[in-house]
Amino acid sequence: MTTGRYRAGVAPEDTGVPKAALAPSDETFKALLNHGGHPEAEVEKNPCRLRLMAVHAHPDDESSKGAGTMARYVDEGAEVTVVTCTGGERGDILNPRLKDDPEANADLSAVRHREMDRAREILGINQVWLGYVDSGLPEGDPLPALPDGCFALIDPEEAARPLVKLVRELRPHVMLTYDENGGYPHPDHIHSHRISMLAYELAADPSYMPELGEPWAVAKIYYQLLFPPAQMIAYARYMRKHGLDNPFEAQMEYFEGLDQRPITTRVNVSRYLDVRDAALLAHATQVDPDGFFFAVSNEIKREAWPTEDFQLRHSRIGVTLPESDLFEGIRQ
Ligand SMILES: [Zn+2]
Numbered sequence: 001m002t003t004g005r006y007r008a009g010v011a012p013e014d015t016g017v018p019k020a021a022l023a024p025s026d027e028t029f030k031a032l033l034n035h036g037g038h039p040e041a042e043v044e045k046n047p048c049r050l051r052l053m054a055v056h057a058h059p060d061d062e063s064s065k066g067a068g069t070m071a072r073y074v075d076e077g078a079e080v081t082v083v084t085c086t087g088g089e090r091g092d093i094l095n096p097r098l099k100d101d102p103e104a105n106a107d108l109s110a111v112r113h114r115e116m117d118r119a120r121e122i123l124g125i126n127q128v129w130l131g132y133v134d135s136g137l138p139e140g141d142p143l144p145a146l147p148d149g150c151f152a153l154i155d156p157e158e159a160a161r162p163l164v165k166l167v168r169e170l171r172p173h174v175m176l177t178y179d180e181n182g183g184y185p186h187p188d189h190i191h192s193h194r195i196s197m198l199a200y201e202l203a204a205d206p207s208y209m210p211e212l213g214e215p216w217a218v219a220k221i222y223y224q225l226l227f228p229p230a231q232m233i234a235y236a237r238y239m240r241k242h243g244l245d246n247p248f249e250a251q252m253e254y255f256e257g258l259d260q261r262p263i264t265t266r267v268n269v270s271r272y273l274d275v276r277d278a279a280l281l282a283h284a285t286q287v288d289p290d291g292f293f294f295a296v297s298n299e300i301k302r303e304a305w306p307t308e309d310f311q312l313r314h315s316r317i318g319v320t321l322p323e324s325d326l327f328e329g330i331r332q
Pocket of ligand 1: 061186189
């Protein structure tokens with residue numbers, strides 16, 4: 001990892017991010033990003049209260065991605081808002097203990113809303129629904145068409161408008177989103193990425209839809225990195241050293257072969273792992289308590305890899321990388 005200082009308005013390309021990774025694939029998105037980037041937009045520094053906005057595709061994504069970071073910033077006095085793009089209506093019941101639960105089978109959407117309410121309380125965050133309809137994860141060969149009216153089929157700029165309005169209203173200093181592949185290739189995750197990048201850009205543009213509110217320049221936007229290979233390798237090393245069985249032994253070759261996205265920012269969440277687990281378990285229909293997320297104990301996580309990890313995707317302020325704080329350069 002190189003350490004360097006970047007000029008305002010310039011994507012941190014010398015973090016080792018391949019140029020191709022910075023080139024947006026979607027044409028609409030590309031055209032909008034190429035229109036200047038508003039590097040002159042004024043960014044608020046030294047605010048009385050720091051504000052973070054995390055954009056997620058479905059209820060439960062906020063608890064499995066970056067929840068420790070959000071709980072930490074809430075604890076430190078920041079205002080943290082999760083924007084949930086869809087209601088998760090097309091999700092499956094992933095907890096084997098609730099497969100036959102009559103309530104969940106009758107109205108999964110209502111159950112997921114209640115689960116989200118509980119997770120919100122546990123994390124101490126604010127949460128807003130954008131109200132789009134879950135696109136579902138298409139499976140099969142060939143893949144079936146996406147259902148009419150679903151989130152991923154809405155034109156990105158149109159779908160981004162309510163988010164632009166929220167960014168202008170809530171005025172976050174930092175935004176979190178997924179990488180251009182969605183973190184994993186669910187159409188709603190990819191679309192969440194697109195509308196987040198557009199909203200980051202368009203909210204700052206005084207010529208874009210003034211009826212959506214006063215322009216607001218978010219200082220930085222990050223990709224959340226879920227289970228970077230280095231994390232899995234660190235767990236494996238720790239367990240080997242201490243004579244423990246690695247529950248992911250069979251998958252280690254896969255993890256070791258994955259490309260590592262550059263980690264620019266590591267936020268220590270060792271004090272918030274239990275809160276994160278509680279929030280995740282609140283999404284009872286979506287999370288198997290005996291599954292992947294809980295296979296490694298928090299004790300091992302604290303020792304081997306106590307951080308949640310992010311890649312700075314764009315900054316309107318000068319930054320020094322690597323960082324250990326999403327608000328570095330913004331806070332007093
Ligand atoms: Zn999701």
